Amino acid sequence: MTTRIDLGEFSADVVKKDIRNIHLSVHPPNGKVRISAPMRMDLGTIRVFAITKLAWIKQQQKKLRSQERETPRDYIDRESHYLWGRRYLIEIIEKNASPLVELKHKRMRLQIRPGASELAKQTVLHDWYRAQVKQAAAPLIAKWERLMHVKVSGILVRRMKTKWGSCSPDLATIRLNLELARKPPDCLEYVLVHEMAHLLERTHNRRFVACMDKFMPKWRFHRDELNRLPVSHQDWTY
Ligand SMILES: [Zn+2]
16 A cells, blocks of 8 residues: 655655565656555654655755666667677577577677567567676675675576665575676676675665675775666665
C-alpha cells in the first residue's frame, strides 16, 4: 500500500514493507521520491526522516534534470555501443544460427536471426553484457574477499533502474547492474568494494566511510565518475 506524504515543494510515496530499516530513494526520470519504511513506523517519524534528507533529495533531483538522457538504441549498423568504457560500432549480422556477440577490432558484431525484433537484439546484447560482468566480477570478488576478510555467497547481474549495485548482508549476496559492463572497469571494482563493505557495515555511516577510505582511498573519484552517468548508485538506508 502506498501513502503519499507532502514535503512542501514535493511529495513522497511511502510504501510500508516487512523491512527493518527506512530507505529513501530518488528516481529518474522526474526525480520522484520513494520511501520504503518498516510496517510499524508511523508517518510522523517517516516525515521527520524525509525532512532531514531534503537537501540531498534536491541535489539528486537537480542532478537528474541536468543529466543527459541516454538515447534509446535502435540496434542499427554503426551505432555506438560500449564495453568497459571502450566504444565499438555495432555490426548486425542476420544469420540462421544461434545468436551471439563478438568483438572484432573496433566492431561489435551482433549475430541474430533474420527479422529479429529490436527487443530480441537487446536481449542478446544484455545477456552478453551480463556474462561480461559476471566474468569480470569473479576474480575481483576473490581479490577483495582476501583483502577485506569477507565472503560473498552469490552474485546476480541484472538490469537495475536506479542503482549500480546492492547487497543483502544477511545472505551475503550482491546484485550488480549489467550497465556496469559499459563503464570503465574501475567502476565495477568500486561498486563491488562498496557492496562488499556492506558485509562489514550495512549502513552508509561513518564506520562504512572509514572502511571505504581504508580499502579504496580513491573511492570518491570512482563514485563521482559513476554519478556523471544516468544511473545513480546513491541511495540512503538507515
Ligand atoms: Zn551502499
